[in-house]
Amino acid sequence: MDIIRHLKQTVSPAVLEGDRSPAKASLLEQFYAIFAARLADKDTYDRFSNESIASDDQAFYDRVWTDGTHRDQISRELAGKHNVDVTAARGMIAMAAPLAFHEIKSLAGTTPVPQFLRDNLASYQPLIPAWSSAVLPASMLADAPAPASTAPSRSEEEKGGFMKALLPIIGLIILGALAWALLRGCQENPEPVATPAVTEQAEDGDPSAVAADIEPAALRIATGENRELYACSMNVGDEGLETQVIDALTAAFGEEANKCRADVDDSFAAEMPASAQLTSVLPIVKNVPNASMIIKGDQITVNAPDEAALEQLVADLQAAAPGMTVQAEGPLGLQGEIDDSLAAADAAMDDLGENPDPRDVARALSIQVINFEVDASAIPEVNKELLERASKIIAEVPDMELVIIGHTDSQASDDYNVELSRERADSVREFLISQGIDGTKLTTQGMGESEPVADNSTEQGRFRNRRIEFVVRDEVDDASNEMNSANDGMTISNDALDPDLNPLDSNNDDLLPDGDDVTQGTELDPTN
Known part of the structure; x- marks a missing residue:
């Protein structure tokens, strides 16, 4: 179990909030090792093992290290090591501590946290700095390699003098060997120009790599x-995590799980802290009509139209997933949601870099909330x-073609919502064309209320359903091709549709009474 890697993927993005500073990411990585070593001490952990630690409880860090001088030393040493402002370091650590605690507790499962951390000591021990001996329990340090003595013995000094005399000769031998190896390599296996060498460190992950690139995996249901x-x-x-989630959804909802839309991309974490509890969590949500749930990182946020049902839902989920933080969704803060979405979309565009993947461009655009006025486009x-x-x-991405899709809530007739959603998508398309985009690269669809992402019984759910999505046209075409394949490649025309579904067709091959097509009578259609 690579505990540090897991924390980099789940906690660091929440703490850094789009800040791509490698120094801050590396600072957090080393703090996780020190923090894990502290929690591995049973006496320390037992002090708050029965507390309900909120994910935003920044005072939790003060309870882990009750000695203020220790906290100051941690902040000062980490800040100096990674060239980060001490105040910023202190704030990052205080924010990371409760989040990391929940992640570690979730990873441990039924195993006591101190035992779990000792069993996985090898995954974080190399990152524990020597100076941390002053802030970690002696029982923990006993498991770590003892620091080498800095005072040489007499025999070591004598050997050292002899070795000093040999150093120039050894240096010449090594230099000659390197030169020969370099010449041989250039002759027999030349490396292409500008091709970076692949190293073991690159495969395992550079400690200075930006952890904020990975978003926590998320599941949203209603x-x-x-x-x-x-x-x-x-x-x-x-796809492994996708399959795991779909299996849990199928166990709870049956074939309805097939309607779940999945965005599978390596920009999201391949682990979900709540995945092991999904089989317990999903049936609880299923039993509440018009409920919604968002799982992201170690947070479960739920809502329901009835206050009593909502309180019971929170209590039941917390009991089923004790390692997660379960909370009721707060009131809708419209302006804050809009501002946050624009900031997040802007940050996502910053991360695109040169020659971006069209899917990443579409995903970044879809983050923003376009809050149209009521009945307006x-x-x-x-x-x-x-x-x-x-x-x-x-304009700079070659052959990029987008589909702009409009969605509404359910507070009007189906026909009206389809037309309104199409008009809003058209409005976005026309604006992009006015900025110089080739109109043939942009198409629109109006889906009305047919593809909700949340329940329509709450204000928050309706807000999420009123949205504009951007999708790469190839993905839409692929979905259409899959549907055609499922129908054995047959092309379905108007005449092939049953009269009950399409009163304008010319056949009479339905097996049900034509209640919506009076010209065909009310008897069962004849079989062909």
């Missing part, structure tokens, strides 16, 4: 009035700056 799976989507790092001024920036990126 139930309907009849406790069915009303909406479902996930963001996961690989005019783009709000606050979104135009971001769309202007996006147009420059789109």
Whole structure:
């Protein structure tokens, strides 16, 4: 179990919040090792093992290290080592501590945390600095290699004098061997120009690599009035995690799990702290009509239209997943949601770099909230700056074609919502064209209320459903091709549709009464 790697993927993104500083990422990595060593001490852990630690409880760090001089030393040493401001280091550590605690506790499962950390000592021990002996329990340091003595013995001094005399000769021998190896390598196996050498360190991950690039895996579901799976989507790092989540959804909701939309990309974590508890968590949510749940990192956020049902839902989920932080969704802060979405979309565009993947461009654009006025399709001024920036990126990506998809909540008729969502998608397309984008690269769809991502019974759910999505056209085409393959490659025309579904067709081959097509009568259609 690589504990440090897991914490880099799950905790660091939440602490750094888009800051791509390698120094800060490396500082956090070393703090995780010190923190794990501290929790491996049973006496330390027992002090707060029965507490309910909130993920934003920054005072928790003070309870782990009760000695203020120790806390100051940790901040000062880490800041100096990684060239980070001491105040910033102190804030990062205080924010990381409760998050890391929940992740470690979740990884440990039923194993006591101190035992789990001692069993996996090898995964973080190399990162424990020598100076931390002053802030870690002696029982923990006993497991670590003893520091080498700095005072040489007499025999060592004599050997040292002899070795000093040999150093120039050894240096010449080594230099000659390196020169010969370099010449031989150039002759027999020349490396292409500008091709970086692949090293073991690169495969394992450079400690200074930016952990903030990885977003926590996430699952979002909502139930309907009849406790069915009303909406479902996930963001996961690989197909293994996708399969694990789908299996849990299938166990709870049956074939309805097939409607869950999955965004599988290595920009998301390949581990989900709550994955082991999904088989317990999902049936609890299923039993509450019009409920919603978002799992991200070590947080479970839920909502329901009934206050009593919501309180019970939080209590039941916390009992089923004690290693997670379960909370009720707060009131909708509209302006804050909009501002946060624009900031996140802007940061995602910063991370695109040169020659970005079109899917990453579409994903970055979809983060923003375009909060149209009621019954209107005019783009709000606050979104135009971001769309202007996006147009420059789109123009520079060769052969990039996007589908702009509009969605609404369910607070009007189906036909009205489809038309309104199409008009809003068209409005975004026209704006991008006005910025110089070739119109043939942009198509639109209006989906109305047909593809919700949240329940429509709460204000927060309706807000999430009112959205504009950007999708690479190839992905839409691939989905259509899969649907055609599922229908044995047959092309379905209007005449092939049953009259009950399409009163305008010309056949009469339905096996049910034509209740919506009076010209066909009310008897069963004849079989062909």
